[in-house]
Amino acid sequence: MEVAMVVSARASLLILVISLCSPYKFIQSPMDLGPLNLLPTTSTAAASSDFGRILFRAPAAVLRPQSPRDISMLLSFLSGSPSLSRVTVAARGAGHSIHGQAQAPDGIVVETRSLPGEMEFHHVRGGGEGRASYADVGGGVLWIELLERSLKLGLAPRSWTDYLYLTVGGTLSNAGISGQTFKHGPQISNVLQLEVVTGRGEIVECSPSKEADLFNAVLGGLGQFGIITRARILLQEAPEKVTWVRAFYDDLGAFTRDQELLVSIPDSVDYVEGFMVLNERSLHSSSIAFPASVDFSPDFGTRSSPRIYYCVEFAVHHHHGYQKQSQAAVEAISRRMSHMASQLYSVEVSYLDFLNRVRMEEVSLRSAGMWEEVHHPWLNMFVPKPGVAGFRDLLMDNVSPDSFQGLILIYPLLRDKWDTNTSVVIPDSGPTADDPVMYVVGILRSANPGPEEDGDGCSHRCLHELLRSHRRIADAAEARLGAKQYLPHHPTPARWQQHLGRRWERFADRKARFDPLRILGPGQGIFPRTAQDAAAAAAYGS
Incomplete structure (x- = not known):
């Protein structure tokens, strides 16, 4: 049979x-x-x-x-x-x-x-060197599913994305970042083993010590070398509660200095992010998930002379029996910060509610027809620390603060948490070779496909102008600031080679070994199979 x-x-x-x-x-x-x-x-x-x-x-x-x-x-x-x-x-x-x-x-x-959604948990208490708690999960499992199951055992993965309704295999094929990345590294730094089906059709179990080149290639490999069908995810003890803090700024320098202060004390702080506040709409939308009253009514200036604000967001975990110590840590940290007077807010929430905070925003946007129904011309960049102010200026030259719809994230990451053997591309360190900090900037804008006459609509022409604007920002940031795209999109194979830089030869060699016929990941446009494919990619990117 x-x-x-x-x-x-x-x-x-x-x-x-x-x-x-x-x-x-x-x-x-x-x-x-x-x-x-x-x-x-x-x-x-x-x-x-x-x-x-x-x-x-x-x-x-x-x-x-x-x-x-x-x-x-x-x-x-x-x-x-x-x-x-x-x-x-x-x-x-x-x-x-x-x-x-x-x-x-x-x-x-x-x-x-x-794919089968079974999860197997292995919890090792105490733990000497080489011992860890971990979960074996299918590549098609959503992170929210893994979280809900692991919390029943008092455990949870260490590193997250902001949005949890993504698959394990999908985020590991990119990197997987959020406010915990400064402390634990991206999600690809928290996986112990993979099962991969290569472009040759081989089912391979790989890890840092077994078939390591395939393991490193697939992590952040954009689906070019194999399809992740199973992953072993590192776990830690899950906190019971989280103190979630937001502080507002009217100065970029003070904003970034405080963020860098927070990531320099990982023993006290468990999560750090931040975002720009361009208008009333962005202030309101960013407050949907924050379960506390925010009494912040800034003056955004005029269209010709806008005023930009910033919000630092950090969190401290509460483990059983340590709530008072956690609260004291939050108070001590807050006294060292340089936010606007009286513009600091905090609230205590469950760990699940904190990690799943974007879900509340999603529900609100869905009810308004602003989730699946609209365009999302997003752009994510890794920016070297010296280029943060320049990137902000470049961004403001290409967007209208008064009409911007969406969120602009900006927060620091630490270079030593990234394994350069994987396929992910991060910026070179620049003139300060020992500078441990780089930033991620996410331009997460929305564009309603309705008619422009109603004030909020964005026609086909409008959408393509937004895409061209993002291309100008990305190109200038790469050329002037040494930035690199995260979740990259490039119009031609030549631009992909430029993006990968000195990593291109290794990337191409891995492709030749694990997917020699270039079957996998055609949507990325890195290795087009025909001249017609390359021409189509170039036409789209023009």
Whole structure:
């Protein structure tokens, strides 16, 4: 029976690949493609778009794997048929990419959410060297699912993203950052082992000591080398409560100095972020999740002479029996800060509510039709510390503070928490080689696709002007300040080589080893398979 199913699956793949490679599209309606659960074009609407709502590119089929072996079978067949197949494959988790990175135009999208969601927890108390608590989870598991399960055991992962409704495999393919990154490093620095299906179709278990090159390649590898089907995530004891603090500033220098003070005392502080306050709308939207009254009514100036404000956000964890010490730590830290007089606010919340804070903002935006229905032309940059003020000025030259919709995050990270063996690109340290700090700046804007006449609408022309504006900001920041994009998007392979810089040769070598036919991750546009692909990418980026 098992042999018959395998034969059926291989036959289905052959039919599918011939159909995809033919100038005639034979797949026009649902058909039984065997145990691989391949869904043809009529079932691919969700995989044709993503959270950015900028690119809409339909795959020819969607694979909903029931096991890593299903993915292996697909990639083994494609990698073993170079003369027949031009088909590409992209892994899609929660679909939260911005520029179609998880799309596979006329190819196959692998929906990792259909992988088994089992979680196995291993809790080692005390702990000598090399001993740790960890969870083995599927690559399609959401971080919120892992959090809810682990909290029942009094445990939790150490490093997070701000938004928890993302898959484990998806964030590990990028880096995974939030306010804990200064203390514990990005999520890719908190994974002990991976199971990966390479572009060759091989199922490989890898770690820092076993198949280490594949392990490092896949972490932050943008889906170019393999699909993460399982991960071993490092855990720690979960706090019961969190004191969540916000302080406001009218000076960038004071704002960044206080942030750098906070990240310099990781034994006392557990989370540090910050954001810019450009107008009343941004002040209100950033306060939705903060469960305390904020009596801050700043003067934003005029359109010709705007006034910009900043908010530092930090948190201290409360473990059982240490609440008074945590409260005393918050008071001591606050006395060392240089925020605006009387503009410091704090509130105590549960650990779950704190980590899941963006969910409340999501619910509010969904109710207003401002979540899935709008464009999200986001731009995220890693900026060397000396370039922060210059980046702020560059940003203000390209946005209108009075009409900006969205959030601009800005907070420090520490270089020594990043493993340079992984595929993630961070800026060089610049003139101060021993400076441990760099910043992440996230321009998380929204653009309502409605008519511009109603005041809040953003037409097709408007959206492309926003994208061109972000391209100008990114290009100038890279050229003048040595910044690098996080969650990068580049219009041509040549620009990708420029982005990777001295890391390009290693990146390309890993691609040749683990995905030699360039099957994986077509939506990134790093390794186009044909001249037509490259021309299309260049046209989009112009």
